[in-house]
Amino acid sequence: MRLSDISIKNPVFAWMLMFGLMIFGLISFSRMGVSQMPDVDFPTVTVSVSLDGAAPEVMETQVVDPIESSLMTVEGIESIKSSSKTGSASITVEFDLDRNIDLAVQDVQAKISGIQRMLPDDVDPPSISKTNPDDQPILWLALTYDKEDPEFLMRYARDYLKDRFTTVEGVGDIFLGGYTDPVMRVHVRPKDLLRYNISVNDVVDAIRNEHSELPGGYIQTDKKTFNVRTMGEAKTEEEFRNIVISRRAGVTVADPTNMVKIRQVADASMGLDKIERMSRFNGKTALGLGIRKQRGTNAVSVARAVKEQITVIQKTLPPGMNLQVNFDSTKFIEQSVGELNHHLILAVIFTSLVCWMFLGSWSATFNVLLSIPTSLLGAFIGLYFLGYTLNTFTLLGLTLAIGIVVDDAIMVLENIFRYNENGRGRIESAILGAREISFAAMAATAAVIAIFLPVAFMKGIIGKFFMQFGVTISIAVFLSLVESLTITPMRCAGFVHHGERKTKLGKGFEALMENTRIGYDRWLRVSLQHPWKVLIGSLVFVAVSFISIKFLNKEMSPAQDQSIFMARLIMPVGTSLQYTDQQTKKRKRGSCPVRKSNRCMQPWGALVAVFLIPT
Structure with missing residues (x-):
């Protein structure tokens, strides 16, 4: 007994199969994440190292060279590139495409851990990251304060706002753009240092030794055990100024009458660390908050949840402080997905018209159209369990699959029609027609899958992106075969009628x-x-x-208009941050008042200024 015979003789089974695919497909669809591109890790690992104040030559010889020598022994390396500048360096390691990037990151971490003892003592711990488009912030928020108090702005964002946004469902990380740590700034007075015969190193040693809280151990008696805490850290500016400089030139001063405090040789006050970058929003000093989503989550839903949280936070912000969205990448994602969904609907409509024109029967056309949601919604089940998201490539595959999934149904339907035209009954025509065409339908489906499934095995970065495209079409086409051999014959035996065009x-x-x-x-x-x-x-x-x-232009993806204008102002090497700030303000007056523009964000360092104007 053929599979089609089982469905024709057991129509309830066939109907339940169809509705089961649709219902579980809708459930899978509702749980799938939405993103612009598939979750693809590029075969590159970046190692960032910083050493405050070090010249580029020092970074190259004492930091970059030892790290590069250590990384050369990692398996699967294609190339290593590095760049050094004042106070920081970046080493980019490119691996073979077949190399598991997660294992490669672990190997790089192991090599960096082994080489750290050869690096300078003051170097910051190297940070290791891999490249993934899905790790980019989906939202940029701008926090401004009318009272122009950057220290309070930084503290408020770090201690309050960051925690409020990390609790939002789907948010993976918060990146503070333009953030500078609040620190205690100590400005020594050279004349006072000379009068007390104290060097700058003595001041630094006093702060390092006295402004610290070391483990105090514990005291144990017959009945109780007490933890001992050494209250060494200064809690206020006044306590910090009263720290005693007890050593001079490495020798401890034993005379209590000759003790010198920091207030006697330096001015200490709370402030910000060395400012190396600045940002403005609509002309005001601002702090950027980049919202990164968790992998596989719905970017549009996460952005909506963050915006709702912004509405709640706005009510509790201090007077004069304002928080608003500066850049929203999910708008473009939402528009792209909406356009693809619109094309899906148009494809279904035009497919139905074409089927009606050629078949000449509304019942036959309706039969064919039912194969589209069965195959497409059923495909969401496979995509969900494979961990795929609704992105440009999966939706493109589903759009293209609409015209393919109806082929098998039309093929089976046309053969059943032929028997019906010869005077056979509906059930007999369905049984004979489905039996006769089953092998041809399987051969046609195998041919289509043989075309699209190899796309999933393409090499390179493009192959990783198109993998979801090939798998999506293959699943949809396979389900269309199952639908055409089970559900279509059952429907033909039930309500499909053939008649002449009138x-x-x-x-x-x-x-x-x-x-x-x-x-x-x-x-x-x-x-x-x-x-x-x-x-x-x-x-x-x-x-x-x-x-x-050979004459066609080649690119990774076509140019897309996202209604964003970005200009870059590059200043000569060695230009100060203050001068860059002045020049940026001049350019800003002619750039921000663009017609229909509503936002202007300007993050810059000493060398580069960027204008961002979404319209």
């Missing part, structure tokens, strides 16, 4: 098809009379097609 539109289409058949017959006879000319012409056409590939 409307003017139907008769006109029949006449058009008859004229097309006559014209095709004429050209076919001419082709059969000149086989060599047709063959040579085909070969020439194929050859010209391959040659034209």
Whole structure:
């Protein structure tokens, strides 16, 4: 007994199979994440190292060279590139495409841990990261304060706002753009240092030794045990100024009458660390908050939840402080997904019209259309369990699959129609027609899968992106085969009727098809009379097609208009931050008042200034 026979004789089973695919497909669809691109890790690992105040030459010889020598022994390296500048260096390691990037990161971490003892003592712990488009912030928020108190702005964002946003469901990390740590700034007075015979190193040693809380151990008695805490850290500015400089030139001063405090040789006050970057929002000093989502989550839903949290936070902000969205990448994602969904609907409508024009029966057209949601919604089940998201490539595959998934249903339906036209009953026609066409339907489906499934095994970064495209189409086409061999024959046996066209539109289409058949017959006879000319012409056409590939422009993805204007101002090497700030303000006056622009964000360092104007 064939699979189609089981469905025809057990229609309840077939209907439950169809509704089961649809219902569980809708559940899977609701749980899938939404993103612009697939979750793909690029085969690169970046190691960032900083050493405050070190010249580029020092970073190159004492930091970069030892790290590069250590990383050269890691398996699967294609190339290593590095760049050094004042106080920081970056080493980019590119691996083979077949290398597991997570294991590569672990190998790099192990090598960095082993080489750290050879690096300078003051170097900050190296940070290791891998490249993934899904790790970029989906939202940038701008925090401004009318009272121009940057220290309070930084503290408020670090201690309050960051925690409020990390509790939002789907948020993975918060990146503070333009953040500078609040610190205790100590400005020594050279004349006072000379008068007390104290060096700068003595001041530094006093702060390092006295402004620290070391483990105090514990005191144990017969009945109790007490933890001992050494209250060494200064809690206020006044306590910090009263720290005693007890050593001079490495020698401890034993005379209590000759003790010198920091207040006697230096001015100490709370402030910000060395400012190396600044940012403004609509002309005001601002702090940027970049919202990164967790991998596999719905970017649009996360952005909406963050915006709702912003509405709640706005009510509790201090007077004069304002928080608003500066850049929202999910708008473009939402528009792209919306357009693809719109194209899906249009594809279904046009497919139904084409089927009706050729089949001439609304019941047959409805039968074919039911195969589309069954296959597409069923495909969401496979995509969900594979961990895929609704992105450009999966939705593109589903859009393309609409015209393919109906092929098997039309093939089975047309063969059943043929028996129905010969006077057979609906059930008998469904059984005989489905049996006869089953192998042909399987062969056609196998041919389509053989075309698209190899796309999933393409090499390179493009292959990783197109993997989800190939898998999506393959799943949808396979489910269309299952649908055409089980559910379609059952529906044909139940309610599909065949009749002659009686409307003017139907008769006109029949006449058009008859004229097309006559014209095709004429050209076919001419082709059969000149086989060599047709063959040579085909070969020439194929050859010209391959040659034209060389003249086509090539790029990773086509240019897309996201309504963002970005300008970069590069200053000469060595330009101070203050001068860059002045020049940026001048350019800003002519850049921000762009017609229909509502935001202008300006993050910059000493060398580069960027204007960002979403409209």
